[in-house]
Amino acid sequence: MDTQSRIERALHATLSAHEVAGAPHRLVAAIRHAVFPGGARIRPHLCIAVALACGDDDPGLATAAAASLELMHCASLVHDDLPCFDNAATRRGRPSVQAAYGEPLAVLTGDALIVMAFQILAAAAGKSPARLAPLMSTIAAGTGMPFGIVAGQAWECEPKVNLSDYQRAKTGALFAAATAAGAQAAGADPARWRTLGERLGEAYQIADDIRDVMADPDVLGKPIGQDASLGRPSAAHQLGLTGAIEHFEGLVAGAMESIPNCAGAPRLRALVKMESERLVPKAWCEDAARRVPA
Template sequence: MAPGGTGARRLSAGVSHAKVNSPAVSFEKTLGEFRTLIDQRLGDLLPDPTSSPGPLHEAMRYSALAPGKRLRPCLCLAAAIACGAKDLEAVLDGACSLELVHCFSLIHDDLPAIDDDDLRRGRPTCHKVFGEALAILAGDALFALAFQVCLASHSNPQVTTKLGTILATASGSAGLVGGEVLDILSEGKKGDIDLLQTIHARKTGSLIEASCSFGAILAQASEASIQACGSFGKSVGLAFQIHDDILNETSTSEELGKAVGSDKERNKLTYPALLGLKESERLANKATQEALESLSQLPGDTELLRNLCLYSVQRKS
């Protein structure tokens, strides 16, 4: 059974009235509308905090509904539009499943045994508020929920099996979790640009690439468009992560909503540490250009994807 069955009609209406592609509506406004839609739907999909076990559901909601960029679900929605989707209702749950996986990974990465971070999205991390046991299990439950939501996100089981497989592959040992392990293993060690690229491609790139593929698949795009969205996502993921490394070096904790400089403290392999700030910026811009070039192959309105790509390397947090 699909979790959180309510609210679909309301969300659908919200999306169709948003006129996301009208030139009169600014990118920032559209992004804000997307985030509102995503947060409303996440709120519906997440288990009720008054149902048992309450503390688990509270921990899940605390982390998943904390203010965030919602980059992955926004990329998914924008990719669907770039592939010609008109009604985003069929895309929203797939988009939310990506955010649930992202959120699960943040909770586990922040744990004392891994990155030991106290601050995330401007709030104390999940384990600081709910304790380590509940944080581990809230991460696990969000990961399970991501698959429930993903597998109920479309009426065609061929589509959902494909999406679920992409989500599992992007999350597991060949993707996000494998990248996190490589990141940990590289701490304090000499590494080269190849290793750094592998870490980033898995840890950040895999889910961002999956996000763009999700949008194309849910828009029932051609195989060529699905591939083009995947390539776009791969390049955006790289640009995003290089910019993340730069921000971790140049921003304040207040701006980022999480601890800064911690990469340096841990002797983490980062682009600025390996190549300096200037060369890192050049590479981020190069990846951005490659991403933008992929867009020419898509049949729909690519303006939002283009803006999200530029936002990834221009954001301040």
């Protein structure tokens, strides 16, 4: 089965297991809205690519880890869109959960997705029970306190913020968890794979800052210019647009270099290259060079 199918089937199966008689209907619908149709599913793709590179000897566990990461990501998007944060009306080109179902159900959707992210791990640990605790710890560390995406979002509530700390937690943490979890799900040492995730995560956040300035809102699926209007730390504003693009390219190159020598390395390098071009199209780099004085 191809990776995309592994991810989508696992997400469908997890949600379906909770869509039973006696469940509150509107929360069921809000959760499905939060997860389907998805975005690029880049974290689960990365997790499974690393698991494959490490032999993928327990595919069920690797798929569960990938889906778990995606559910955490979806939870964070739903909570980030709440009125008290971005107050976003759209997400992935559709109404955000809070716009479609209201604020109370958006809060509960995020909560339920975080719980579900752990449920899917527990349900898949039958073949390799000893891998469950370290896998949970990795995904929890990428999500919660002190350095996960929840902590990253909390930096927006602090009077003083270090941009690098903020970005490492806000986006980098779950990417680092994705590569580490992919290795752990396949019984491999996660330490060798963490740098790849960290660099990609930082690159992804910077790409997000660049996209917030450069992208067509129809392509982005959400409004542009939010960082500036919400006073959020942004590499595009701190480094300038050309500086941010250069930094992005340096991080992608560093991510490629960090991939350990193994059978799956070419596939992973191709994934990183494709994803980086999707995030920051070459055309933008030329456009930025024209728009902004070097």
